[in-house]
Amino acid sequence: MAFDPQSLHYDDKGLLPVVAQDHASGEVLMVAWMNAEAVARTVSTRKVTYWSRSRQAFWVKGESSGHVQRLVDFRVDCDRDCLLVLVEQTGPACHTNRRTCFYTAVRDDDEIELMQPEA
Amino acid sequence: MAFDPQSLHYDDKGLLPVVAQDHASGEVLMVAWMNAEAVARTVSTRKVTYWSRSRQAFWVKGESSGHVQRLVDFRVDCDRDCLLVLVEQTGPACHTNRRTCFYTAVRDDDEIELMQPEA
Secondary structure (H helix, E strand, C coil), X not given: CECCHHHCCCCCCCCEEEEEEECCCCCEEEEEEXXXXXXXXXXXXXXXXXXXXXXXXXXXXXXXXXXXXXXXXXXXXXXXCCEEEEEEECCCCCCCCCCCCCCEEEECCEEEECCCXXX | CECXXXXXXXXXXXXXXXXXXXXXXXXXXXXXXXXXXXXXXXXXXXXXXEEEXXXXXXXXXXXXXXXXXXXXXXXXXXXXXXXXEEEEECCCCCCCCCCCCCCEEEECCEEEECCCCCC
């Protein structure tokens, strides 16, 4: 079946959440948001492109930092309201310069920092 | 630092997205939503508990299907507006009886079904 970005189910702001996972390590790197046009650009350019809610603008991941995400595989969930992108990540995914945004664990009711920013 | 569910950043409906990942295989299983009380229940009971947006009720994953998610590790992202739960998944995670909700890939502009429902 031909894929149509308009066939996905976006929220009342026209967005859906996107999970980015490292295709090789399986590490979950980040969650960000796409609108239909960001979905179309991601699939056609293979450069993962989000919609920045804070800047209200397209966000080609890594365009300024160089920490780009090359699309390896694009997945849609059963409800068509969430995406999973498997990516080849250049450099750290997180704006704090850590490999993943999920660097804080909650263990025994305490917050633990699992990794440091990369040099 | 002591973890406080109220310290997370919820959206205008009081919810945040939660990625569930199989702790052993690394497979991303599903994305669902939690409010602050669901976060507190998940951390204290170790049974992953979402907020069902369709039913507007707490949703102890697997309570009716038996396909429970035991919490192995709980992660907070850099912006504190998204969670990652590493889980031990009993049975398929998806309501379609597939292992993961992300069973549809988009390749060469076509949708491809990657797996069948489990028997």
